[in-house]
Structure formats: C-alpha cells, structure tokens
Amino acid sequence: MNGIEIISTGYAKIEKTLDNAQLEKMVETSNEWILSRTGIQRRHISSRSSALLAIEAAKKATQNQDLSKLSLIIVATMTPENKTPSNACLVQKALDLNEQAMICFDINAACSGYVYALKVAQSLLQEGQYGLIIGSEQLSSIIDYQDRNTCILFGDGAAATLIQKNNNIFYSYLDSAGNREVLYANDYLKMKGQEVFKFxxxxxxxxxxHVLNQAKMTLEEIDYVVCHQANERIIKHVYKKYQCPQEKFYMNLQEYGNTSAASIPLALAEMNEKGILKKGMKIILVGFGGGLTWGALLMEW
Structure with missing residues (x-):
C-alpha cells in the first residue's frame, strides 16, 4: 500500500472570538437563529495573516521532530498573505529550512484544500520522506460583516500535520465541477446557502x-469520519442517512465556525490533543467547497 502516516499535529491559538451575541449587534440575526441553522456558537478572529497562523501551527506540529527528511511543505489556503511568495515558502523560512532541499507551494481548493493537499503529498513523497501539510485561513479578511449570509458562518484558523510516506492503507477520491455562481470570493466571499447545502x-x-468501495470496507469498520466543518445541519443529514451514531462524525464547528481549508486539520489536531485518535484507527476525511471541489480520503491513524 502506498499510504501516509500522520506523525504529529499542531494548531494556532487565536484568542479573539466573535460569538452569536456579538453578531446580534452587527446584523439582523439572533443566537437562536444561528444555532438552529448552523450549530455555530462562536468563531475565532485573527489579526495575523494566514501565513503567520500557518507558521505557528507548523512550529507546534514539528516541535521535537527530526526534520532532516522533510522534503515537502504544502499550505492549503484561499486567503494567502501574498500573491507571492507562497505561505508555504514563508513557513520554510520560519522553520530555518531554506538550506534544505524542499518543494514548497500553496494550493487553493477552498474548503476541500486540506484533502486535496494530502493527496498531492501522498503522490509526491517517496517512502520514508516527510511532508508538512497545513490548512490556514484568515477568512475574516474577506468577510463582509454586514452580510448575514456569510458573517455568521466563517472564522479564522490554522492547523498543521507532519506526515510520513509509508505502507499504511490510503484510498482517495477527488472531484470538481467549475462553478462561479454558488460560492465565490473576490473582495468578499459570497455564497448561495441553499445551493451549497444541496451540493x-x-x-x-x-x-x-467511493473510498469505502475502493477499500472494500463498510462504514461500521471506520472509527471516525471528519467532514469539513461547514454546518451542523449538513453533517447531521449525513450521519442520519447512514443511520450511524453521531459520535462517529466528529464536530467542533460550534467553537470555530467554518474555517475552510483549516477545518479538517484543526479537527484532527484537537482529536489528537484529546487522545481520541489511537494508532491503527481507520478514519475518513471529507472535504467539499468552492470550485466546486469535493473528495474524501480513507486512511489509518
């Protein structure tokens, strides 16, 4: 098998929060309305760029790790600090690895970014090599806080995973369909909520x-499913469809809101910190978002 193992995780701490009570004073909404439709209680708002958040997450994930075999850094983001250099190159510099042979680049697949980035890393790495895969977003920089369709949903965040190429199981399915009407961002992020929900x-x-069929497994054999943390109603709809316990579908969106490419690695880092994930567990990661893009990975912890 041509798989990867997640060696360590880390995430950026963002102290400032924006809760539903604060949003009530900014736009026409209410705590009850937001909770009933999204499950989100608060989101974290950063004054630091996505590059600086990525650097903090990367430093935490690589603490006490031998980085001599690190040959790849990918940052999944739709809110890069610069058009160039990439956030990934800035992470390399911050880790003092400019003298080490390295492939560094950012990838923009919106909320599917981390899943896409892990698959790209699995394809590029040779056995034994390490990669640093980061999801980092400063979505507050592209949110119109007078638009209640978006400002109630999105927050900032960054999380990093240090991975190694090995022989663990690894199955992937990625897809896309070009669409600039449902979800897009220029100066501000805009979306059609009902269409995103249906998608x-x-x-x-x-x-x-797709990934269960490739692995010839059933959902009962999977320990955890970590979906992009967009909306509680979306995730509830899925676990009810499969008639499986809601505990199998990890959720932390109530605390962070939708952090786009950061949401899945942030959930993994939190689960790892809490000791929820044990070696050998089978997990499925599912991303979906702008592009439109979507996909899943089935892997072993």
Whole structure:
C-alpha cells in the first residue's frame, strides 16, 4: 500500500472570538437563529495573516521532530498573505529550512484544500520522506460583516500535520465541477446557502461511498469520519442517512465556525490533543467547497 502516516499535529491559538451575541449587534440575526441553522456558537478572529497562523501551527506540529527528511511543505489556503511568495515558502523560512532541499507551494481548493493537499503529498513523497501539510485561513479578511449570509458562518484558523510516506492503507477520491455562481470570493466571499447545502449533502455521501468501495470496507469498520466543518445541519443529514451514531462524525464547528481549508486539520489536531485518535484507527476525511471541489480520503491513524 502506498499510504501516509500522520506523525504529529499542531494548531494556532487565536484568542479573539466573535460569538452569536456579538453578531446580534452587527446584523439582523439572533443566537437562536444561528444555532438552529448552523450549530455555530462562536468563531475565532485573527489579526495575523494566514501565513503567520500557518507558521505557528507548523512550529507546534514539528516541535521535537527530526526534520532532516522533510522534503515537502504544502499550505492549503484561499486567503494567502501574498500573491507571492507562497505561505508555504514563508513557513520554510520560519522553520530555518531554506538550506534544505524542499518543494514548497500553496494550493487553493477552498474548503476541500486540506484533502486535496494530502493527496498531492501522498503522490509526491517517496517512502520514508516527510511532508508538512497545513490548512490556514484568515477568512475574516474577506468577510463582509454586514452580510448575514456569510458573517455568521466563517472564522479564522490554522492547523498543521507532519506526515510520513509509508505502507499504511490510503484510498482517495477527488472531484470538481467549475462553478462561479454558488460560492465565490473576490473582495468578499459570497455564497448561495441553499445551493451549497444541496451540493454538500449530495457529494459527502458520494465521496464516502467511493473510498469505502475502493477499500472494500463498510462504514461500521471506520472509527471516525471528519467532514469539513461547514454546518451542523449538513453533517447531521449525513450521519442520519447512514443511520450511524453521531459520535462517529466528529464536530467542533460550534467553537470555530467554518474555517475552510483549516477545518479538517484543526479537527484532527484537537482529536489528537484529546487522545481520541489511537494508532491503527481507520478514519475518513471529507472535504467539499468552492470550485466546486469535493473528495474524501480513507486512511489509518
């Protein structure tokens, strides 16, 4: 098998939060309305760029690790600090690895970014080599806080995973369909919520089924499913469809909101910190978002 192992995780700490009570004073909404439709209680707001958040997460994930075999850094982001250099190159510099042979680049697949980045890393790394895969977003920089369709949903975040190429199981399914009407960002992020919901509840089960079929496994054999943390209603719809316990679908969106490419690695870092993930566990990661993009990975912890 041509797989990867997640060696360590780390995430950026963002102290400032924006809760639903604060949003009530900014736009026409209410705590009850937001909770009933999204499950989100608060989101974290950073004054630091996505590059600086990525650097903090990377330093935490690589603490006490031998980086001599690190040959790849990928940052998944739709809010890079610069058009160039990439956030990934800035992470390399911050880790004092400019003299080490390294491939560094950013990838933009919106909320599917981390899943896409892990698959790209699995394809590029040779056995035994290490990669640093980061999801980092400063979405507050592209949110119109007068637009209640978006400002209630999105927050900032960054998390990093240090991975190694090995022989663990690894199955992947990625797909896309070009669309600039449903979800897009220029100066501000705009989205059509109902259409995104329909897209998500179709593509999440499709992605899960693809990787389960490849692995010849059932969902009962999977320990955890970590979906992109977009909306509680979306994730609830999926686990009810599969008639499985909600505990199998990890959720932390109530604390962070939708952090785009950071959401899946942030969930993994939190689960790892809490001791939830044990070696040998089978997990499925599912991303879906702008592009439109979607996909899933089935891997071993």
């Amino acid at each position: 998500a509840i179709q593509t999440i089960p499709q992605s899960i089924d």
